[in-house]
Amino acid sequence: MYTTGDGDNDARSSHAFFLKRACDRLGYGAQEYEILLNPSREIRVELPLRRDDGGLSVFTGYRVQHHNARGPYKGGLRYHPETDMQDMRALACLMSLKTALVNIPFGGAKGGINCDSSMLSERELESLTRRLTSKIHRNIGPNTDIPAPDVGTNAKIMAWISDEYSKIYGFTPAAVTGKPIDLGGSLGREDATGRGVAIVIREYAKHRAEALEGKTAVIQGFGNVGRHAAHCLAELGVKIVGISDTRGGVHNDNGLAVDPLLAHKSATGEVAGFEQGQPIDGQALLELACDYLVPAALGDVVTAENAPRLQARVVVEAANAPVTHEADLYLENAGIPVLPDILANAGGVIASYFEWVQNLQQFPWTLEEVHGRLAQKLEHAVAEVMALATGQGCSLRDAGYMIATRRLKDALWMSGP
Numbered sequence: 001m002y003t004t005g006d007g008d009n010d011a012r013s014s015h016a017f018f019l020k021r022a023c024d025r026l027g028y029g030a031q032e033y034e035i036l037l038n039p040s041r042e043i044r045v046e047l048p049l050r051r052d053d054g055g056l057s058v059f060t061g062y063r064v065q066h067h068n069a070r071g072p073y074k075g076g077l078r079y080h081p082e083t084d085m086q087d088m089r090a091l092a093c094l095m096s097l098k099t100a101l102v103n104i105p106f107g108g109a110k111g112g113i114n115c116d117s118s119m120l121s122e123r124e125l126e127s128l129t130r131r132l133t134s135k136i137h138r139n140i141g142p143n144t145d146i147p148a149p150d151v152g153t154n155a156k157i158m159a160w161i162s163d164e165y166s167k168i169y170g171f172t173p174a175a176v177t178g179k180p181i182d183l184g185g186s187l188g189r190e191d192a193t194g195r196g197v198a199i200v201i202r203e204y205a206k207h208r209a210e211a212l213e214g215k216t217a218v219i220q221g222f223g224n225v226g227r228h229a230a231h232c233l234a235e236l237g238v239k240i241v242g243i244s245d246t247r248g249g250v251h252n253d254n255g256l257a258v259d260p261l262l263a264h265k266s267a268t269g270e271v272a273g274f275e276q277g278q279p280i281d282g283q284a285l286l287e288l289a290c291d292y293l294v295p296a297a298l299g300d301v302v303t304a305e306n307a308p309r310l311q312a313r314v315v316v317e318a319a320n321a322p323v324t325h326e327a328d329l330y331l332e333n334a335g336i337p338v339l340p341d342i343l344a345n346a347g348g349v350i351a352s353y354f355e356w357v358q359n360l361q362q363f364p365w366t367l368e369e370v371h372g373r374l375a376q377k378l379e380h381a382v383a384e385v386m387a388l389a390t391g392q393g394c395s396l397r398d399a400g401y402m403i404a405t406r407r408l409k410d411a412l413w414m415s416g417p
């Protein structure tokens with residue numbers, strides 16, 4: 001046992017705290033909780049890399065496979081200097097809960113390398129990715145474990161994994177998702193997580209009979225998830241009043257135009273300095289008054305320390321685990337709803353499921369089919385979560401965790417724990 005979540009102050013165990021609460025509500029005992037919490041397998045590999053300047057660096061690669069009772073392990077690969085086993089465990093567990101909540105036939109996994117991909121040349125990045133694949137290929141595959149992009153990784157990196165895997169096993173596009181379209185990727189996968197965030201907000205507002213037009217959003221992170229969420233929310237009439245990345249933020253009470261901001265970021269590498277907004281520090285951005293605060297970067301950014309200063313009406317977890325369990329308790333007591341990560345950012349894994357299905361059948365779908373089915377899945381999941389939360393008088397997180405935990409436990413117990 002590595003953590004119980006009880007009295008554990010490490011914010012990276014928030015999922016354990018929420019899982020424990022769901023188990024208690026469902027009447028599951030300590031053994032069930034332990035089995036649901038702990039991963040089935042943890043892989044750690046050494047990754048030596050010959051640098052462009054002739055030097056040698058050694059990185060560590062991880063893959064944590066949480067549970068596969070409902071289908072193959074599924075989850076992203078994160079390239080970030082702070083990647084470690086504990087992070088991977090937490091994120092892998094979240095994946096099992098997410099796939100169960102949106103009811104797709106996958107388990108959960110997460111992996112990555114403790115590197116800063118922005119500090120590596122393209123050749124170094126490719127070499128490191130192929131080295132990781134060569135070390136874990138026996139443990140991944142279309143019916144085993146299917147990686148996808150996450151922080152610091154993208155379609156190009158998925159293409160290298162697919163190529164390295166196919167050298168050993170023959171053409172196997174379903175072994176990894178989030179690939180470029182020409183290599184078996186799905187239309188609509190690239191922006192699916194951000195699009196899903198917007199759909200979840202739209203459905204939430206619809207259930208509460210609230211209009212979205214003219215509402216405001218603040219988004220932390222302007223990478224894959226943040227930028228597509230910004231785009232899709234703007235299409236729904238939501239005013240984006242603040243956006244940040246690692247180097248700082250910009251805000252404008254009258255709204256930031258997303259396309260010009262994207263062009264500015266592409267040209268300068270940062271959102272700071274955008275002429276149509278005022279500069280703002282990344283921490284202060286989280287505390288701006290808005291309807292929807294959308295953390296779309298890394299975990300543990302809303303904490304017990306800053307939660308009392310938030311001025312958002314609703315917090316939407318586009319990132320994985322951006323709200324610590326202490327902050328979550330504070331927000332619940334303060335009457336600020338949190339749309340939990342396992343629902344809010346599930347659009348990405350749903351579209352990955354669609355990509356996998358298309359690869360297995362070698363039968364590509366149209367963009368309209370992907371968008372339609374993505375919306376259908378998320379609309380259903382939001383309706384289920386909101387109905388249970390209303391029925392039980394509990395938070396949206398507790399409702400989401402209960403639905404997911406019950407599905408995961410039923411599958412595990414039916415197949416023999």
Ligand code: NAD
Nearest residue numbers: 150151152193221222223224225245246297319320345348
């Ligand atoms: P990404 O690498 O494309 O972008 C991350 C962004 O966050 C970058 O703009 C970076 O500058 C910014 N950032 C990092 N630290 C920051 C900080 N302290 N303050 C402000 N901005 C900061 O990653 P992504 O794929 O967009 O993933 C973002 C989050 O969404 C992660 O938590 C990831 O696990 C989660 N997620 C991603 C997907 C997906 O399909 N990519 C799916 C589900 C969940």
